[in-house]
Amino acid sequence: MKFLTNSLAKKMWLTVTAAIIITILYSYFLSYLFYEKIYVENVRDSLLTEGRSLASEYKGGALTEDLRKKIDWYNSKSETEIFIVSNPRELSACLPFEIDYQTLIGKAEREDLLKGIPVEKLGYEKRFDRKIMGVIIPLLDDNRLQGIIYLYVPLAKISEITRDFAYLWLAAAAVFTVISIILGTLLVKKLTKPLLDMKDAAEHVSKGYYDVHLNIDSKDEIGQLANAFNYMSSSIRKEDEKKRDFLANVSHELRTPISYVKGYSEALISGMEKSEEDRKKYLQLILRESRRMERLVGDLLDLSKLESDQYKLERMPLPLAQLIEDAIEKYKPVLREKNVDLQYRLDPEVIINGDEGRIEQVIQNIMDNSIRYTAKGRISIRLSQERDQCLIEIEDTGIGISEEHLSKIKQRFYRVNKGRTRSDGGTGLGLAIAEKLVKLHQGELTVFSELNKGTTVRIMLPLLEIKKIRGD
Numbered sequence: 001m002k003f004l005t006n007s008l009a010k011k012m013w014l015t016v017t018a019a020i021i022i023t024i025l026y027s028y029f030l031s032y033l034f035y036e037k038i039y040v041e042n043v044r045d046s047l048l049t050e051g052r053s054l055a056s057e058y059k060g061g062a063l064t065e066d067l068r069k070k071i072d073w074y075n076s077k078s079e080t081e082i083f084i085v086s087n088p089r090e091l092s093a094c095l096p097f098e099i100d101y102q103t104l105i106g107k108a109e110r111e112d113l114l115k116g117i118p119v120e121k122l123g124y125e126k127r128f129d130r131k132i133m134g135v136i137i138p139l140l141d142d143n144r145l146q147g148i149i150y151l152y153v154p155l156a157k158i159s160e161i162t163r164d165f166a167y168l169w170l171a172a173a174a175v176f177t178v179i180s181i182i183l184g185t186l187l188v189k190k191l192t193k194p195l196l197d198m199k200d201a202a203e204h205v206s207k208g209y210y211d212v213h214l215n216i217d218s219k220d221e222i223g224q225l226a227n228a229f230n231y232m233s234s235s236i237r238k239e240d241e242k243k244r245d246f247l248a249n250v251s252h253e254l255r256t257p258i259s260y261v262k263g264y265s266e267a268l269i270s271g272m273e274k275s276e277e278d279r280k281k282y283l284q285l286i287l288r289e290s291r292r293m294e295r296l297v298g299d300l301l302d303l304s305k306l307e308s309d310q311y312k313l314e315r316m317p318l319p320l321a322q323l324i325e326d327a328i329e330k331y332k333p334v335l336r337e338k339n340v341d342l343q344y345r346l347d348p349e350v351i352i353n354g355d356e357g358r359i360e361q362v363i364q365n366i367m368d369n370s371i372r373y374t375a376k377g378r379i380s381i382r383l384s385q386e387r388d389q390c391l392i393e394i395e396d397t398g399i400g401i402s403e404e405h406l407s408k409i410k411q412r413f414y415r416v417n418k419g420r421t422r423s424d425g426g427t428g429l430g431l432a433i434a435e436k437l438v439k440l441h442q443g444e445l446t447v448f449s450e451l452n453k454g455t456t457v458r459i460m461l462p463l464l465e466i467k468k469i470r471g472d
Helices: 008-055 065-077 107-114 155-206 221-270 276-306 320-329 332-338 356-372 430-440
Strands: 081-085 119-125 130-141 144-154 316-319 340-346 351-354 377-386 389-396 444-450 454-462
Touching: 008 065, 008 119, 008 130, 008 144, 008 155, 065 081, 107 119, 107 130, 107 144, 130 155, 155 221, 221 276, 276 430, 316 320, 316 356, 320 340, 320 356, 320 377, 320 389, 332 340, 332 356, 351 356, 351 454, 356 377, 356 389, 356 430, 356 454, 430 444
Parallel strands: 340 377
Antiparallel strands: 081 144, 119 130, 130 144, 316 351, 377 389, 389 454, 444 454
16 A cells, blocks of 8 residues: 555545546436436326326216227327226225225325326336336216226336446446546646656755756746745755855965964974064964964854854943944054054944944954955044934945945855955955844944945944933
């Protein structure tokens, strides 16, 4: 039984086959019953019509020989068995005749006949020793039953007709079954082929081949499933490409500081430094590169926590102007060295409910990018209130970002410069982390840029709601 249900095609075949069989059997029995019922009713109506027509020849009084001859003549011409009866014994309810005498009519039937109601017979009749469909028409004269006209058709003839009908029905059912099997085969193949294609495609994806694309034009649920699969495959491919780029970036960023640390450590151990000044220089380079590795690992850990949806902020009322001023203080020596002018205009009234360390991290990530990509010119920072929100704008006059890259710049692991040089290097995590932290504060981070003209990062954050407590 498991063999018959281990695939969708077999299950569909079982369903279609069962539906065909049930439909044929149900239609056959239903049609057989209706056909026999309609035919029997038609025969009964025909017998009643014939009997009443013959009874109209009776004019009252005793049954005449002329009437009998007419009935006999009609019987010889008709397929119906017809005879006329005037025997008192046949027309009585047995009494005062013998009780065991088998009459054509019973007591109840005699009462109906006396009322002028025809009597119908359907089934086995012992007198004729066969199944019949019969009708008895009364011949009355002043409420006296003078005789009856008995008309009947052997049911064997009706059975023959219905049997012929059954043969025709079975022949039609056989043709219907063949056609249904052919159409069912085409239908099952059409329905299961896209699913089999998706199964094969899924196996390819599971083996790491993400360039699979299903060409299914159907607009139904299967077509929608195929479109969803294509979208999934494309998304997995893009994520895989991002992962590869990320690993390449991380390996490069780690390889460089590790090489510095290893090289200068070996130089110090082997005593290659010529003076105390060289020794201090080597140690400073080792410290710088170790901090660079520490920053990279920290960014990776932060991103991992932020994407786990389990990160919690330690919120408190923050005077944002003071926090920004403290955060940018450490950048002033670097800016002086690069001859970049720093301008800022901060509203001291702005207070938000946020995590001090994480808001500072957002400012630092954006400032790192601005300083890295601004060789000369200025960096401007503005903080202002806009209704129930505050606006932080960090603008630089650096190299800017082309429109091609601007829509992707906030994606994790994305870097504009694929060359990964040390002068403009980075892992592409800074803006991704900054945006996630801003969203955790129910804010929004937007980047505007124009190539060779500079970049502006806008951050909108909700202000702290201060509730006034009134005394009585």
